[in-house]
Amino acid sequence: VTKYIVADDGAGNSSLLAQSWRSNAVRWSRAVREAQIVSRKCVTDAAILNAILRHKPSNILDLGCGEGWLCRALASDVPYRVGIDASPELIALARAIGGADFATLCYTDLIANPLAAGSRFDIIVANFSLLDECTQDLFSALGHAAQSGERLVVQTVHPWNIDGEYRTGWRTERFESFGQEGWAPMPWFFRTLENWISALGETWRLERIEEPRMDEGSFPTSLIMTATKSWVSSRD
Numbered sequence: 001v002t003k004y005i006v007a008d009d010g011a012g013n014s015s016l017l018a019q020s021w022r023s024n025a026v027r028w029s030r031a032v033r034e035a036q037i038v039s040r041k042c043v044t045d046a047a048i049l050n051a052i053l054r055h056k057p058s059n060i061l062d063l064g065c066g067e068g069w070l071c072r073a074l075a076s077d078v079p080y081r082v083g084i085d086a087s088p089e090l091i092a093l094a095r096a097i098g099g100a101d102f103a104t105l106c107y108t109d110l111i112a113n114p115l116a117a118g119s120r121f122d123i124i125v126a127n128f129s130l131l132d133e134c135t136q137d138l139f140s141a142l143g144h145a146a147q148s149g150e151r152l153v154v155q156t157v158h159p160w161n162i163d164g165e166y167r168t169g170w171r172t173e174r175f176e177s178f179g180q181e182g183w184a185p186m187p188w189f190f191r192t193l194e195n196w197i198s199a200l201g202e203t204w205r206l207e208r209i210e211e212p213r214m215d216e217g218s219f220p221t222s223l224i225m226t227a228t229k230s231w232v233s234s235r236d
């Protein structure tokens with residue numbers, strides 16, 4: 001059990017998760033900006049850009065934007081971009097380069113006020129950033145505030161490509177594959193495929209899933225879910 005759980009309750013894990021992204025901000029930023037993460041370079045960066053750009057959005061909200069690479073990569077195609085992240089250190093690094101309106105906000109803030117980051121986004125995207133237990137509440141809050149036709153695009157590690165028990169719950173990432181010392185361990189909330197789809201709830205209708213991979217026939221690196229604001233809940 002200790003292999004997967006850092007704290008002994010969800011609130012403890014959420015707080016350690018937030019702390020880890022404050023401690024790891026500079027290391028993470030360097031890893032992203034120096035293209036040290038092979039799966040991103042070879043597969044998942046292009047996959048999320050395609051999943052967004054095929055809809056020709058005019059404005060996007062990037063949830064858990066980190067140091068801001070995705071907003072910057074979209075700058076020439078998407079006129080209006082907002083990135084939010086719980087880590088003030090990562091937001092400072094994002095602002096130092098620019099490329100979007102970046103704000104320090106956490107998902108709990110958005111659950112309390114889903115318009116806190118703005119409204120009328122064509123796409124709300126989360127790239128490997130829904131790591132907390134509150135995702136279902138976040139989807140619900142954002143969904144109730146969304147306009148009909150608004151889309152949610154989520155990229156996550158493929159739930160069938162993770163070691164250990166296939167069970168929704170807290171685990172720990174130690175960043176060992178990054179090969180450097182000094183990373184703060186990160187608790188994260190693993191979800192099975194069934195759990196991801198049920199987390200979309202009634203406000204978001206799953207439109208498409210994609211399974212980006214290195215080569216034809218190899219196991220998928222990630223899972224991308226695209227959902228649209230459901231017509232049913234828009235009449236609530």
Ligand SMILES: C[S@@+](CC[C@H](N)C(=O)[O-])C[C@H]1O[C@@H](n2cnc3c(N)ncnc32)[C@H](O)[C@@H]1O
Pocket residue numbers: 017018021032063064065066067068069070084085086087090105106107108126127128129130131132
């Ligand atoms: C793996 S990084 C991904 C960053 C960025 N999306 C990217 O593609 O490089 C995860 C990000 O999610 C953010 N995050 C995690 N939990 C959060 C929360 N509850 N509220 C806001 N941001 C959160 C972290 O601060 C971190 O920047």
